[in-house]
Amino acid sequence: MGGVRVLAAGPRALLVELDSGEEAEAFHAELLRRRAAGELPAVREIVPGARTVLLDGVEDPLLARRLRSWTVPPLSPRAGEAVEIPVVYDGPDLGDVAQTWGVAVDEVPRIHARTEFRVAFCGFAPGFGYLTGLPGHLSVPRRATPRTRVPAGALALAGPYTGVYPRASPGGWQLIGRMPGPETLWDPVREPAALLGPGTRVRFVAAGPRG
Known part of the structure; x- marks a missing residue:
């Protein structure tokens, strides 16, 4: 995965910018996986875009730093419903x-x-x-x-x-x-x-x- 840019989008919101739509899909899937596994700090809403993922209602002030350090695997072609x-x-x-x-x-x-x-x-x-x-x-x-x-x-x-x-x-x-x-x-x-x-x-x- 290429560069991951994490920007403040409000007092409790982060915008993750990726280099491609494929990377945005993979990052969104990883966020959902980690939230389901209890590995993601409290986030109220996760909203994917064409090359971005918005996290709203962020409780952890250090989450932006953690997101930048993630290693995200490519999206599995058969993952999901x-x-x-x-x-x-x-x-x-x-x-x-x-x-x-x-x-x-x-x-x-x-x-x-x-x-x-x-x-x-x-x-x-x-x-x-x-x-x-x-x-x-x-x-x-x-x-x-x-x-x-x-x-x-x-x-x-x-x-x-x-x-x-x-x-x-x-x-x-x-x-x-x-x-x-x-x-x-x-x-x-x-x-x-x-x-x-x-x-x-x-x-x-x-x-x-x-x-």
């Missing part, structure tokens, strides 16, 4: 994604469905997970003109990330499919409310033919 999400790959941007990838349109669903993803962090809207897993050369740009309304359950790509919109909203990601059923990504009366939390392994399963 696995969730399968059925998807119909019939999104309106399949052609644009295929062109960017340099493959036939029918190859986009095959490539995507055989990839195992992991929720790196959540944001944008309650229940929206930023999923990593696609190789770097398959990154795609956002749409030049965002849509004013993306339907709930839409499966989308942007940059290195995959995401599923938990509710209808504006959005500029490339739409490649949709969840066909009533699965709820965000349910405030459920515990946990988000189906896809940070660290969750995710596989998309083709639920039917295009069209």
